[in-house]
Amino acid sequence: MSWTRTKYIHIIIASVLTIGVGGMWYFQRLTDPFYWLMLTIVAWATLIFYFFQSKYLLQSIFFTVAFTSGVYGFSTQAYSNYSLINSVYSTFRLFLLDVDNVFTKTGSNFFKLPLSIEIARWSAAFYTVSTFSLLFFRYFGQTLKANWVRFRGNHILIFGYSNHAAILIENLAKDGYRVAIVEEKLSDEERMDIYESGAAYFTGNSLKTSVYKKSALTRAKHILLMDQEDSKNLDNYLSISNYLNEQNIDNIVQLFIHIKNKKSEQILENIVKDSKKGQTLEKMRTRVFNSYQLHAEKLLEKNPLHTGYEESLRKFDGNSLHLLFIGFGKMNQHLAHQALHRTHYISNQKIKVTVFDRNIKKVQKDWNYLAPFASKVANCTFKSLDLDYEKVNDQLGLIEKPTHVFISLYDDYLDMIEGLQLIQSLKDVPIFIKMQDNRILSDWLQENESEYLKVKRYNFLREVLTFESVVEGEVQRMAEIAHENYRELKENLGKGEERAWVNLDEFKRESNRYQMLHGEIKLMLMGLTTTDQSGERSLSLQEFNDHVKPLVETMAKVEKERWNAFYYLKGWSTLPLEQVTPDYKDDSDKKVHGCLVSWDELDEVSKKAQVNFKEYDIDTIYNLYHYFTAQGLKIIKGEKE
Incomplete structure (x- = not known):
């Protein structure tokens, strides 16, 4: 049972006790009003332990109730005058599961205890038993757990x-x-x-x-x-x-x-x-x-980069996105890497990436390891900037206005200061700020959300490192669904067989994952979105196909660019056309692929390989319907709310 639930039960008991004591006092039916008043005060006062205790919360409450009730009971209910020191001593003996009989002349073991002593001795017993249990499990609990794991x-x-x-x-x-x-x-x-x-x-x-x-x-x-x-x-x-x-x-x-x-x-x-x-x-x-990759995937899934820029990204001559990274450690590097996999639109302009960092040579080297041939996918610019001496605002006039800002520095407070200063210059631009896994600054942002609507925090690690993300693999599971749908459809249409998901190597699985992550973006570019609301009317398969048909080649080109980006970012290069044959289209050892060319050049590769490669990209667009409906989602016209 969580401490939160325990606290609510505690408050209910204290409230009932207060009402009961108040009512009995009003009707003059309390036999010992001072004791009941003291017990009520103790019930409310022990709530303070929830702010300072977590490991020994119940023990602290039982001890307080036992001690106060015991001292009061022995002091006021003893047969003859009983000193305060003796009352305290007898109270401590309650924790040894023994009661001093000072309530009868004979000292017999068979006697009726006052209510205050009954409450005290049972509270003391609970304290003693629970404390010994804690000690036992502290010294032997690990052995028991280890044996239980081995057994089960x-x-x-x-x-x-x-x-x-x-x-x-x-x-x-x-x-x-x-x-x-x-x-x-x-x-x-x-x-x-x-x-x-x-x-x-x-x-x-x-x-x-x-x-x-x-x-x-x-x-x-x-x-x-x-x-x-x-x-x-x-x-x-x-x-x-x-x-x-x-x-x-x-x-x-x-x-x-x-x-x-x-x-x-x-x-x-x-x-x-x-x-x-x-x-x-x-x-x-x-x-x-990779925990940084999981973090980046979750952040960009929750905050799609195209939000607010849809119209421009649907135009062939529309402006591309410009991402500004202030600090370029592992977290921001993986965010940039994920962005390069996702930012493929109808707009023919490459995404722009600008990096500010004080160790620019080091982060540039790390980036080249993480994203080989990134220059084929994006226009990347690296600028040296030491925030201990320089201001980001002074550099903004030297670069094109960013569409998004990601701040991840060595100090949370510095992240916050830089983010809040940028708000004045970039009021309509989303600004993401990294914070440690504590709630002080993030709670402050939440409380001031209306004022800082465009300021968002990175995910906490506790929100990322979960069974669903790491072990079950939410993205992996959805990619498997997409692959198996495509495999079944291809076999039904007599277009050959595809290997089952379990037989794919890690590289092919990752390729499918990134194709799946781009699915919602493709729908957005076609003026569609998904919903799980029961009241919405979903497009039928025929309606979806009719909507997609005039756009399919444009969208297939987008998919081709996304596929190229995946291979480039994995360090692959183009297999020369003259080396392409029906039996030799790619080489994973040399990391070369004949299809790493533009959409227009793909026809020549298809002739040499005797395979219609464009058909793969076109099928991907039509298969979006089967992929999303298999997840229980409906495809509708409009924008994601």
Whole structure:
């Protein structure tokens, strides 16, 4: 039961007690009015513990009630005069589950206690039992949890304990999942944090089979590699894959590996390729994830970049978007990377990206690793700016007015100051500000939303690192639906067979994910949107096709540009036309593809390969109907509200 619910129950009890005591006092039926008044005051006063206590809240309340009632009862209800010191002493004996009989002459064990002592002794008993239970579980709870995980299995096993892992663990435990952590060394504070989150932990070398056995790795439902260092995650990946293939298990283990750097991702791709050649991955299905990428996807899904610029983006000669990034660490780099995947419109102008950062050479190098050939997708400009000495407003006159501003610096307060200063110069421009996972500044923004309507905060990590985003993969699941719909449709039309989703490699799955993420944008460009409202009338398949038909080639060109951008940002380049044959259209080892050309040039590639590649892009547009309706959504005319 949450403390919030407990507090409401507490308030109800205090209110009932107040009304009851007031009523009895009014009708002069209280036998001990001073005691009931004191108890009512205690009931309201103990609400203060909710602001200062969380771990020992109930113990604090029971102790206060037991002590005040006990001292009062022994002082006023004893058979003969009983001193204050003796009353306090007898009250403390209540916590030892014993009652001093000072209420009868004989001192017999069989006697009736005053109400104040009854309340005191039962409160003391609850305090004592609950405190001993806490102590027991503090010293033996981890052992019990670890054994329970081994016995039940079907748990989520996380390798590596970091800030991101701690947030995910807390969210998983809240949702009722069994969670266990494997870490070589944990401080006492970290052990307590893990225990209080509801998870179990196993310490030891994560590359040793002994740790795999005691953490019941083969019986885990999901395995997450979340060490802060990519190299450690890659080592764990190789060790676990070798261990699993030595085990006699029937189930396929789902493994998720957190990779921060592009170079590490390339190393993993090579490992997977070599493993597939040796068929050493047959018992493990792997998916790469990145908390910064998840954050960027969620932010841009909630705040589409095209909002407010729809009319311009639907015109061939319309203006493109201009994104200004103030600070270009990992968070903003991934936001820019996601934007380059999504910002493909009818407008023939490339998206513009301007970066202000004090370490411009370093961030430019990092960006080139993350987004190779980004210049083929966007016009990127990097400017050195040190906000300790310079002002952003002074630089705005030197660049084209941005359509969006993203601020992610090394200091939250500096983020806020720069954001509020920019409001004066860019009143109609959305400004996104990064904040740490606390609620002080964000609550202030919420309270002043009417004044700062265009100012928005980045998502908190606790809103991003959830089971749905990391393990279940909301985007991944929707991409799978889209792929299976397309596969079924293609087979029904006799256009050949497509591989099932489970048989696709990670690269193809990611390609489908980005195609799916662009689906709503394509609808917007055609003057359509989706809704889940039951009262809305959905377009039929025929009505959708009739609406799309005059726009289909224009939209197919947009899809072609999006597809090109995906490959360019993955580091691929164009396979020369003279090398294209029906049997050689692309080469994943060399990262070259014959179709990485413009829409107009695609006809020549199709002739050489003897495949109508334009048909793929056209099919994508028509298949939007099946993709969205499969999710229970309706396609209607109009703008997203």
